Amino acid sequence: MSFLSPLRELDRTQRHTVLASFLGWTLDAFDYFLLTFVIVGISNEFKVSPSEVTYGLFLTLAARPIGALLFGRLADRFGRRPILMLDVVLFSAFELATAFSSSLTMLLVLRFLFGVAMGGEWGLGASLAMESVPPKARGLVSGLLQSGYPCGFFLGALANWLLIDHIGWRGLFVVGAAPALLVLYIRRSVPESPVWEASRAEHGKRSLVESMRGHWKLAIYMTLLMAAFNMFSHGSQDLYHTFEEKSLHLPTGSGAAFMLVAMLNLGAMVGGLSFGAWSERIGRRRAMVIAALLAIPVIPLWVHGGSLLLLAIGAFLIQVMVQGAWGVVPTHLNELSPDAVRGTLPGFAYQIGNLLAAYTGNAQLLIAQWHGGDLAFAMGLWIAVVAVILALLAGFGPEAKGVGFGARRDAPPA
Numbered sequence: 148m149s150f151l152s153p154l155r156e157l158d159r160t161q162r163h164t165v166l167a168s169f170l171g172w173t174l175d176a177f178d179y180f181l182l183t184f185v186i187v188g189i190s191n192e193f194k195v196s197p198s199e200v201t202y203g204l205f206l207t208l209a210a211r212p213i214g215a216l217l218f219g220r221l222a223d224r225f226g227r228r229p230i231l232m233l234d235v236v237l238f239s240a241f242e243l244a245t246a247f248s249s250s251l252t253m254l255l256v257l258r259f260l261f262g263v264a265m266g267g268e269w270g271l272g273a274s275l276a277m278e279s280v281p282p283k284a285r286g287l288v289s290g291l292l293q294s295g296y297p298c299g300f301f302l303g304a305l306a307n308w309l310l311i312d313h314i315g316w317r318g319l320f321v322v323g324a325a326p327a328l329l330v331l332y333i334r335r336s337v338p339e340s341p342v343w344e345a346s347r348a349e350h351g352k353r354s355l356v357e358s359m360r361g362h363w364k365l366a367i368y369m370t371l372l373m374a375a376f377n378m379f380s381h382g383s384q385d386l387y388h389t390f391e392e393k394s395l396h397l398p399t400g401s402g403a404a405f406m407l408v409a410m411l412n413l414g415a416m417v418g419g420l421s422f423g424a425w426s427e428r429i430g431r432r433r434a435m436v437i438a439a440l441l442a443i444p445v446i447p448l449w450v451h452g453g454s455l456l457l458l459a460i461g462a463f464l465i466q467v468m469v470q471g472a473w474g475v476v477p478t479h480l481n482e483l484s485p486d487a488v489r490g491t492l493p494g495f496a497y498q499i500g501n502l503l504a505a506y507t508g509n510a511q512l513l514i515a516q517w518h519g520g521d522l523a524f525a526m527g528l529w530i531a532v533v534a535v536i537l538a539l540l541a542g543f544g545p546e547a548k549g550v551g552f553g554a555r556r557d558a559p560p561a
Contacts, residue, residue, distance in 0.1 A: 173299040173302070213266060228338070243323070290422060298412070306319060416470070423478070434475050
């Protein structure tokens, strides 16, 4: 396929870097979503309500901005590669430790610490990849990196489906420690970012405040944009299992429920790759706006499809659009960011935006309650409104497609 040609033009080292960054985000998401599948099992063992266990998800999300700032700043000072390896080891270690939780309190503390490590991975992997590939490959690589999240979601669902009856919830978290092996691959095959290496002598000489001087408006804009993006994705994903059970009356472990989730994630991967690559031709802003607005006509099929087939098509298409818009995000944020804070700013804006969007699921449940318990109405209304807000923020915001990095910051695209 012609749109994959930028990947074929990468040299071996660049391919290793892209693959490592993709796997990092995939395995990070895999570890995160494991908890969502075992909430009931944990609540039964610790004799607490499922809502108390679900607090672990909130703590993970709340901790992510801390990790983005901490690991991002370390990456700007000491390099993307070593801090990425440290980050992968830490989130894998906290995942493994979760398997040995002796109480709910211990589990919640470990999920908070996992969230700190998880918050660092996206920004580190994205900056390392974007600074290592040619400008013309950034769009496709961006979509590929962002597709790691739904890929991790799918792998988590698959692991739960195949293993939970054999190894229990604790065994799943032991399996979740496997990402630590990625460090061996990074150490052997992935070099440091050439952009960071080229200006290595300058790193650490200026504080974060000094490095951000003149860029605070950009940081606020990026944070608001990422809040809208996270409301878009969480609004289409977080309550989908509940929608299956309450509105579609599908048992949570049924093949039909798993098939719909699989279609969601397949659509997400297709959308991320397609719109990410397309953004090289039509621009970052235009690709995000088109994807966001095309989600609106898909809403009736997504939540009101009259058959399992139509619902599956709707699930696929909604995520083509949602993750299609998301597929542009890694390259867009990295191109907008100043060189001195590229390890910090994209990830921190992403995670603060994610924190601002953390109430999405609760807000949808409130809307459903006001509308007679109609969750389909609440989810559809939320996505329609957020899609318009996102299109406005993206469409009227800045763009730096193809900008040079490092010494070539103001150079034309190669």
